[in-house]
Amino acid sequence: MNSVRHRWVRPIAFLAALSIAASCGLPRVGPNKREIFAGSVQKEGDAFVVAVNDRVTRATAVVPALGFSDSFKSASRLAADLIRPGDILGLTIWENVDDGLLTRETPNSVLEVQVDDAGYIFVPYAGRLRAAGNTPNQLREMITTKLEDQTPDPQVEVRRSAGDGATVSLTGAIGIQGNLPIERPTRTLATMLAQAGGVTIAPEIAQVTVTRGDQQGKIWFQDLFDHPELDIALRNGDRILVEQDTRSFTSLGATSTQSVVPFESQDLSALEAIAQVGGLLSLSSDPTGVFIFRNEAAEIAGQVLGRDDLQGAQRLIYVLNLTEPNGLFLARDFVIRDDDTLYVTEAPYAQWTKTLSLVTGTLTPLSNVATLSGS
Numbered sequence: 579m580n581s582v583r584h585r586w587v588r589p590i591a592f593l594a595a596l597s598i599a600a601s602c603g604l605p606r607v608g609p610n611k612r613e614i615f616a617g618s619v620q621k622e623g624d625a626f627v628v629a630v631n632d633r634v635t636r637a638t639a640v641v642p643a644l645g646f647s648d649s650f651k652s653a654s655r656l657a658a659d660l661i662r663p664g665d666i667l668g669l670t671i672w673e674n675v676d677d678g679l680l681t682r683e684t685p686n687s688v689l690e691v692q693v694d695d696a697g698y699i700f701v702p703y704a705g706r707l708r709a710a711g712n713t714p715n716q717l718r719e720m721i722t723t724k725l726e727d728q729t730p731d732p733q734v735e736v737r738r739s740a741g742d743g744a745t746v747s748l749t750g751a752i753g754i755q756g757n758l759p760i761e762r763p764t765r766t767l768a769t770m771l772a773q774a775g776g777v778t779i780a781p782e783i784a785q786v787t788v789t790r791g792d793q794q795g796k797i798w799f800q801d802l803f804d805h806p807e808l809d810i811a812l813r814n815g816d817r818i819l820v821e822q823d824t825r826s827f828t829s830l831g832a833t834s835t836q837s838v839v840p841f842e843s844q845d846l847s848a849l850e851a852i853a854q855v856g857g858l859l860s861l862s863s864d865p866t867g868v869f870i871f872r873n874e875a876a877e878i879a880g881q882v883l884g885r886d887d888l889q890g891a892q893r894l895i896y897v898l899n900l901t902e903p904n905g906l907f908l909a910r911d912f913v914i915r916d917d918d919t920l921y922v923t924e925a926p927y928a929q930w931t932k933t934l935s936l937v938t939g940t941l942t943p944l945s946n947v948a949t950l951s952g953s
Contacts (some may be wrong), residue, residue: 581937582759583680585636586594586907594780598709599776599941603726605693606824608830608831608921609923610682610867610921610923611708611864611866611867611923613679614627614869614895614923615627617697618895621890624893625871625893625895626882626883626892626893626894626895627894627895627897628882628883628896628897629894629896629897630895630896630897630898630908630912631695632784632908632911633910634882634896634912635908635912635913637878637881637882637915638874638882638896638912639846639880640854640878640911640913640914640915641844641915642791643795644673644785644796644798644801645795645796645797645801645808646788646795646797646808647793647795647812647887649793650788650790650793650795650810651807651808651810653810653811653813654811655765655773655811656744656765656811656812656813656814657713658843659713659714659717659738659895660711660712660713661709661711661713661714661717661738662697662710662711662744662814663691663693663695663697663710664692664695665692665693665739665855666690666691666693666712666738666739667691667692667693667699667709667717667736667737667738667739667740668688668690668735668736668737668738668739669687669688669689669691669701669734669735669736669737670687670688670689670734670735670737671687671688671689671721671725671732671733671734671735672732672733672734673729673730673732673733673849674729674732674733675729675730676733677713681892686882689701689702691945693709693710696710697710697711698710701721701724703724703725703728703729704720704724705724705727706718707721707724713737714736714737714751715736717736718734718735720752721734721736722734723738732901735828735904741821744759744760744788744813744814744816745757745758745759745814745815746758746760746770746813746815746816746817746818747816747817747818748770748771748774748818748820748877749817749818749819749820750776750819750820750821751777751778751779751784751820751822752771752774752775752777752778752818752820753772753774753775753776753777753778753802754773754774754775757789758761758770758773758774760812760814760871764788764809764812765812766809766810766811766812767786767788767802767809767810767812767818768803768807768809769820770812771786771799771802771820776835777799779820779822780799781799781800782843782844783822783823783840783841783842783843783844784798784799784800784820784821784823785797785798785799785820785821785822785823786798786799786802786818786820787818787819787820787821788816788817788818789816789818789819790811790813790815790816790817791815792827795810798844800844807869809822822840823840823841823844824840825841825858825913825915826838826840826841826916826917827837827839827914827916827917827918827919828845828917828918828919828949829839829851829855829920829922830919830920830922831863831920831921831922831923831924832856832858832859832862832863832864832922832923832924833852833855833858833859833863833920833922834856834857834859835855835856837855839851839854839855841914841916844853845913846869846912846913846914847900847909847910847911847912847913848868848909848910848912848913848914849909849910849912850910850914850929851914852868852920852922853918854911858900858922862924863922863923863924864922864923864924864925864926865899865900865901865905866899866900866901867897867899867922867923868897868898868899868921868922869895869896869897869898869920869921869922870895870896870898870912870914870918870919870920870921870925871893871894871895871918871921872893872894872895872896872915872917872918872919873891873892873893873917873918874891874892874893874894875891875892875893876888876889876891879891879894880893882894895896895917896912896936900914906920
């Protein structure tokens with residue numbers, strides 16, 4: 579009698595546990611493929627679900643353009659010896675008499691003067707002279723002309739030291755922050771960055787912003803070497819900021835990492851993004867259900883969907899199937915953009931495994947109850 583009861587109790591317990599598991603929601607990482615497709619516009623949802631193909635990868639391969647305007651690139655280099663307000667000038671004056679105006683004690687007079695904010699200097703017996711905007715040689719001729727009426731055959735030497743007449747400010751991820759003078763070796767962006775100790779972050783993700791008055795330009799640090807025309811001439815008052823690329827994407831679902839992930843290169847493909855978060859999980863990820871959620875500009879969305887009636891940003895969900903013959907190629911060519919969400923659904927096998935685990939866990943106490951009732 580007991581053996582017959584045991585034969586009936588186990589199947590009933592299994593069915594009861596299976597029924598309980600089916601009636602309650604199993605734990606999961608997010609929506610499955612069926613639920614995502616159910617939210618498409620085609621099924622009266624609010625997002626367009628698009629399978630990625632070669633045409634889609636071409637239409638969506640848009641990377642934010644960085645660069646300098648023509649006004650930045652066409653600016654000529656500052657004259658290396660042009661005197662500016664704030665510069666320090668060294669003056670040596672020789673007089674051809676023993677008892678000269680400036681050289682009563684020694685055969686020459688050595689002066690050090692700073693160009694004032696208005697661009698002038700004062701030289702004894704020569705007066706107040708306009709120095710800014712002139713070269714040291716032009717200023718030498720001016721001083722000579724002023725002095726030769728008072729002392730015979732004066733000889734003048736003018737030396738320009740590096741003052742604060744033309745400077746740029748450097749901030750951010752760079753070796754030396756602060757104001758640095760524009761000198762002969764540092765008249766361009768690349769040479770100034772080198773003088774400041776170079777960037778202190780990975781060059782692949784470093785961006786350089788130059789602000790000049792009300793104009794601003796931004797480039798990738800590496801582009802300075804790939805495109806020489808971006809090595810612009812600097813101007814007094816330029817502000818240079820070096821910072822890390824701020825773009826990121828969100829990784830969710832059946833991946834090794836669920837977090838906000840910063841970009842590690844200028845161009846990031848879907849395949850690289852998957853690799854960057856540790857790849858798919860062999861026991862739970864569904865390679866046919868790799869989704870990229872994005873708010874797409876109307877212009878690009880129109881090209882993807884073949885429509886011209888869209889207004890404003892559109893919610894698009896791109897689907898990648900890595901098991902297709904060219905699935906990996908499409909994932910390699912599909913460009914990830916800032917604020918994208920990468921979501922990988924769970925494989926059906928993973929849900930089945932959870933169900934079995936739940937049922938197996940509930941069978942033990944039911945078996946114990948059956949055993950106790952038959953004793």
